[in-house]
Amino acid sequence: GAGVSQSPSNKVTEKGKDVELRCDPISGHTALYWYRQSLGQGLEFLIYFQGNSAPDKSGLPSDRFSAERTGGSVSTLTIQRTQQEDSAVYLCASSFGGEKLFFGSGTQLSVL
Amino acid sequence: GDSVTQMEGPVTLSEEACLTINCTYTATGYPSLFWYVQYPGEGLQLLLKATKADDKGSNKGFEATYRKETTSFHLEKGSVQVSDSAVYFCALTSTSGTYKYIFGTGTRLKVLA
Numbered sequence: 001g002a003g004v005s006q007s008p009s010n011k012v013t014e015k016g017k018d019v020e021l022r023c024d025p026i027s028g029h030t031a032l033y034w035y036r037q038s039l040g041q042g043l044e045f046l047i048y049f050q051g052n053s054a055p056d057k058s059g060l061p062s063d064r065f066s067a068e069r070t071g072g073s074v075s076t077l078t079i080q081r082t083q084q085e086d087s088a089v090y091l092c093a094s095s096f097g098g099e100k101l102f103f104g105s106g107t108q109l110s111v112l
Numbered sequence: 113g114d115s116v117t118q119m120e121g122p123v124t125l126s127e128e129a130c131l132t133i134n135c136t137y138t139a140t141g142y143p144s145l146f147w148y149v150q151y152p153g154e155g156l157q158l159l160l161k162a163t164k165a166d167d168k169g170s171n172k173g174f175e176a177t178y179r180k181e182t183t184s185f186h187l188e189k190g191s192v193q194v195s196d197s198a199v200y201f202c203a204l205t206s207t208s209g210t211y212k213y214i215f216g217t218g219t220r221l222k223v224l225a
Contacts, residue, residue, distance in 0.1 A: 004155075033212075033213065035215070041217065042201070042215055042216060042217030042218045043156075043201060043215035043218070045212065045213070045214065045215070048212050056212050091155075091156070093156075093213075099144070099161075100158045100161070101148075101156075101158065101213060103155040103156040103157070104155060105154075105155045106155065
């Protein structure tokens with residue numbers, strides 16, 4: 001596809017379950033970002049990948065959160081033992097050369 | 113660390129009114145500055161950018177000037193339209209040696225016909 005693709009678009013899970021969120025960046029984009037958008041909280045930086053490595057993972061809220069990127073392409077954000085405060089929209093973005101970010105439509109996560 | 117502060121919303125204006133959304137930043141180096149916009153039901157998209165002091169970014173009638181002396185990048189439009197209703201995010205690229213983007217909290221704009 002031409003844009004950044006995220007799946008699933010919506011995820012409802014029970015407290016304590018693990019979830020995986022997927023991001024397919026634009027082909028050729030070397031940088032990939034994960035953000036969390038909570039109601040009234042703006043965009044919270046989670047982690048940044050350059051290729052397959054993560055130079056900056058300072059935004060991950062706790063050790064329940066992890067992310068990986070393989071083949072310089074697809075990335076997966078995993079949240080273990082989900083809590084209600086994890087409910088938010090998780091946004092992925094990619095870029096080439098560190099300038100304009102291209103965002104996906106996000107995954108709406110609801111933890112019951 | 114680097115940070116972005118923007119005015120809280122919501123901002124409600126009548127069509128054809130003037131718009132200013134304030135944004136100030138804190139950075140140790142020389143970041144690039146951006147405004148992103150999120151229209152209802154859509155993903156964030158770049159509105160405009162400026163990469164060095166005194167640069168003016170412009171797009172769709174919106175403008176913002178990179179002011180290093182006041183560390184500001186205020187978004188302005190002379191005459192807003194209903195279709196401008198959206199959430200606007202100010203952002204910068206970190207000066208820490210990575211291409212980490214830092215966003216403000218967003219300002220919701222509602223334009224009434």
